[in-house]
Amino acid sequence: MGEAAGTSGDDERPRTGLFLLGLSLATLLFMALPAINLVNLNISRMLERSSEIGIRKAFGATSGHLVAQFLVENLVLVLISGAVGLVASAWALELINRSGWIPNASFHVNGRVFVEALLLCL
Structure with missing residues (x-):
């Protein structure tokens, strides 16, 4: 009986590790989405302001x-x-x-x- 109790804990470790891996990947995805959004926002802002950038470069x-x-x-x-x-x-x-x-x-x-x-x- 002592062995059965010890093996059930070992069986849970791979499942827990897999759960934590999935949770970490989901967290990374939710953190990456705003970063990608910010990059897209900056690119679009720079494209919209290309004439302003050109004028500022022309003025030195x-x-x-x-x-x-x-x-x-x-x-x-x-x-x-x-x-x-x-x-x-x-x-x-x-x-x-x-x-x-x-x-x-x-x-x-x-x-x-x-x-x-x-x-x-x-």
Whole structure:
């Protein structure tokens, strides 16, 4: 009987590993989609602003200045998106807390984790 109890735990490990692999791949997919969307957004913005870029180059702007401008614009977009995400997260957690879906649980936004994630995005 002792062997049967020991083997059932070993049988669960491959299934758990497969589940974690699937969960990791799904998480990676959900993280890659916004990144791909941001790349497409930047490409379309640059194509729309090609005349502006040409005029700025004609007036003496260097490629470095143009790259810096686009980087600053993207950083502002990331910061605004992060702030909207924080507000949405806080609202969703408050909604979950008030709904009672999970008894005796209290969820809150951890500011340190949010700041570290935002810095990682930058």
